[in-house]
Amino acid sequence: QISVMESxxxxxxxxxxLRLSCVVSGLTNGNYYMGWFRQAPGKEREGVASIxxxxxxxYADPVKGRFTVSRDNAQMYLEMRNLKPEDTAMYYCAADVxxxxxxxxxxxxxxxxxxxxxxxxxx
Numbered sequence: 001q002i003s004v005m006e007s008x009x010x011x012x013x014x015x016x017x018l019r020l021s022c023v024v025s026g027l028t029n030g031n032y033y034m035g036w037f038r039q040a041p042g043k044e045r046e047g048v049a050s051i052x053x054x055x056x057x058x059y060a061d062p063v064k065g066r067f068t069v070s071r072d073n074a075q076m077y078l079e080m081r082n083l084k085p086e087d088t089a090m091y092y093c094a095a096d097v098x099x100x101x102x103x104x105x106x107x108x109x110x111x112x113x114x115x116x117x118x119x120x121x122x123x
Contacts, residue, residue: 018080034093046105084121
């Protein structure tokens with residue numbers, strides 16, 4: 001059985017930092033990609049950052065230069081710096097099997113999802 005679990009959310013003031021973690025278990029095929037998504041109340045889920053198993057990354061424009069995604073086998077991390085109130089959302093980790101040279105930021109390209117971890121940034 002495949003499971004995805006996030007941790008590390010919390011509340012910070014604008015300009016602060018947080019580190020999210022995600023662990024995937026049950027994927028015996030090592031060729032899979034992972035991604036971070038977020039969803040704010042009343043908004044659609046959007047891709048934030050993604051990484052393939054060759055450490056190739058993709059970032060959404062709003063987070064470029066502030067967020068860094070990394071991976072250590074089945075664990076993925078999201079370092080978030082200079083957080084802004086508009087970063088407030090539920091953050092989700094996702095994974096799927098296969099290879100993308102540029103890992104995708106579309107939710108429809110992922111099958112396995114975590115339950116989410118809340119990030120709140122106050123001004």
